[in-house]
Amino acid sequence: MAKVKKSPRPKAETPKGFRDYFGAEVTQRTEMLAKIAEVYHRYGFDALETSAVETVEALGKFLPDVDRPNEGVFAWEEDNDWLALRYDMTAPLARVAAQYRNELPMPYRRYAMGPVWRNEKPGPGRFRQFYQCDADTVGAASVAADAEICAMLSDTLEAVGIERGDYVVRANNRKVLNGVMEMAGLSGDNQEAERGIVLRAIDKLDRLGEGGVRALLGSGREDESGDFTKGAGLGDEQADIVMGFMSAKRDNGAATVARLRELVGSSNVGGDGVAELEMMAELLDKQGYQAGRIEIDPSVVRGLGYYTGPVYEAELTFEIKDEKGRPRSFGSVAGGGRYDDLVKRFTGQEVPATGVSIGVDRLLAALRMKGRITAQEVGPVVVTVMDRDRMADYQAMVADLRNAGIRSEVYLGNPKNFGNQMKYADKRNSPIAIIEGGDEKERGVIQIKDLILGAQIAQNATLEEWKDRPSQIEVPRGELVAQVRKMLDGQG
């Protein structure tokens, strides 16, 4: 047997697919979550924080009688129970809505924000832990609940810094789609496969264009690599009905609704869907959410079997460049809809629910691309240590600065090499360094060094404008706080 030599030291690494977040990455997300929570709360939603760990039984979707639950979650056996990390915020909501059904107010409006975990193959930008930020209304059958969530989504995007015009919330209704299927002769029990192909084809309109979708509706489509995708086998007339649905969007909600009413014709479910969309459009219009903020858009499908009525998603419409340098719109940052089987698995009762999930990390990425937030935050003012026996003097300086609300610290590494102290300040992105040597101490003064200006001068020493702005000033010790504040203000 071969002898396996063990490494004496553990590897300092995150598990595959996980990552660490530093400084501004953390604080910017925290700030965004606070802004979102403020809007959700103002809309009457209550916070809920469930534990990260659930029983696999409560999470559902998994087979308790196999040796190991299905892939997709991180699960383990504990005291003869299978436990797992939550993979979304909806499954725990279902458990809570069932567990506390006698105590919770009904309708129950809750928001939840936090990490979820997916046991999926990681890829570039795809992590196994990421944040979700959900709001759901449980126990409200009225589409007023759906309209409200669309309005709230619009308000939320503006609250976190996405300007009006840079986003659109699109709403549709799965019943309309079902009506269109019916009119296209696809409502049979034996046509589920065809309906699936049609749904997936509609979802790909952005990417494949009209021609590609038509091919998928018909006999099928060969992609650039030569791979063939089987089509739904619709005749031209049937395909026309589906294509007509996808291009039914008109300049305003009323016109779109009118066009959809033509398309669903005699279908009852389709008629119901159109009526719901009309009601939502009216509610939103009266609250001031006109086109440009929230639009009825029949091309919104949102996944496959899950939703039962209204569906909605938020797209950021400004242009970015993709990995090949081609312009494209930023895309979806939030989505949701109505689903009626939330607690049925637990209680047997159907309880209507509707809700939205915001992808916080995508939103942060969008704000960074727009230059609204910068990746690096400003570091602390660094009080350097010129004489290690006078640590108390230096600590008293930062106490003064901190009491005035100014972020600051004494350099706490080995102070022997002053260059290392300045390198540290540079690495921290510090705006200012304070220096008080023995000579300054004797004269009752300190040196205040403008590190931002210093860096600019170092980069471009010839610029005239900096001639008059000294990058270092000497001031009385008593003016420390006032002068630091003045310099910080000057740095903008």
Added chain:
Amino acid sequence: MAKVKKSPRPKAETPKGFRDYFGAEVTQRTEMLAKIAEVYHRYGFDALETSAVETVEALGKFLPDVDRPNEGVFAWEEDNDWLALRYDMTAPLARVAAQYRNELPMPYRRYAMGPVWRNEKPGPGRFRQFYQCDADTVGAASVAADAEICAMLSDTLEAVGIERGDYVVRANNRKVLNGVMEMAGLSGDNQEAERGIVLRAIDKLDRLGEGGVRALLGSGREDESGDFTKGAGLGDEQADIVMGFMSAKRDNGAATVARLRELVGSSNVGGDGVAELEMMAELLDKQGYQAGRIEIDPSVVRGLGYYTGPVYEAELTFEIKDEKGRPRSFGSVAGGGRYDDLVKRFTGQEVPATGVSIGVDRLLAALRMKGRITAQEVGPVVVTVMDRDRMADYQAMVADLRNAGIRSEVYLGNPKNFGNQMKYADKRNSPIAIIEGGDEKERGVIQIKDLILGAQIAQNATLEEWKDRPSQIEVPRGELVAQVRKMLDGQG
């Protein structure tokens, strides 16, 4: 083989030892974390958020070659790697400090807040997921780093609402304790067991009193149930030295330090410890952290083998009643100290580090006991639905209220039974209900119902003072926002 009948429905329960947090429980913790983060940040600490999942190898303490890692963590096997949920914030910090050692500024000051998981037997008030809120300085050997953390801890407690006088941060130094052990003749390599007994005995001073601790230092102690705990076997003279150490606290830091210097006598390590304590006391004194905020207290021990120098803890000193109704002080809410083996396991290098961990849930409990925060938050203003065809009118009302920053919602359940709407508002702890029936609509008015006052009157209908305050007023629709705001202000 017996046929096992399976329950057709999953149980709607959290796993054993886990719980859900609702409404104010969540928002109050979020607010507290924000206040703590603000202080940590002002002190120059940077945020760090590591993933909840680590490799067992990186977490350490576990045996990779047994079938299953040690108890204490939640762990599972994934792609031939053992993964686990973090059980504290220090182990991930060690991994990060090693992994990014070439990129991080040094000293590295970071704070981390979030849940940790312990696979321990749950009990009353003991959960398997709870929050920690840590700040550590890595790579600073100076006790100035320890003093700073004590100062920051004091500032943090005041920032979250613990008043000066209701807390004390106590600092001690493990080297002083080691010196005392030396003077008591307990420094031998073969006396580790005795030192352990002495440490544990000191830690129990609060609970057992001087007599109990003396028994444990000597031959041993029999508790009320008759169980016997073996003692350290010290003679009277040795025990006197240890007891002298524990009662060495004097009125001010300088006097305590002088007393400790006597006690450690000729011990080198003890002398070093006293010098460090003296330095910390001087630094803190110059920054304004006098007795009553931070004190040198030799009875602080903080656990067993882990710490190597300064140790500190924060205690809330106000009285509460224990489960038997006896008064006792609230106790410890935070603690920490210096440890020098942070990254050695990964890199072989010793890197000094010092840090504190705040128990956020304990702090929240303390604020609730003091009446500083209340368990239930104020609910939304509820706009009732008198006429379901006029949902758009009601939604327009909440849009007005929300745009004015007032938390509000339309009742979205079945509006048929008005009593249910009022019961809902009651369950939500709503301050105000808005009513607009057909008659009001015609006259352009709305009814604003003061639910707080209404509840008070219902409880005590005879009180004169309420005769003049109507619990319901009729106002023009145009005055909705102004009148709601006025009523909310009146409710305080």
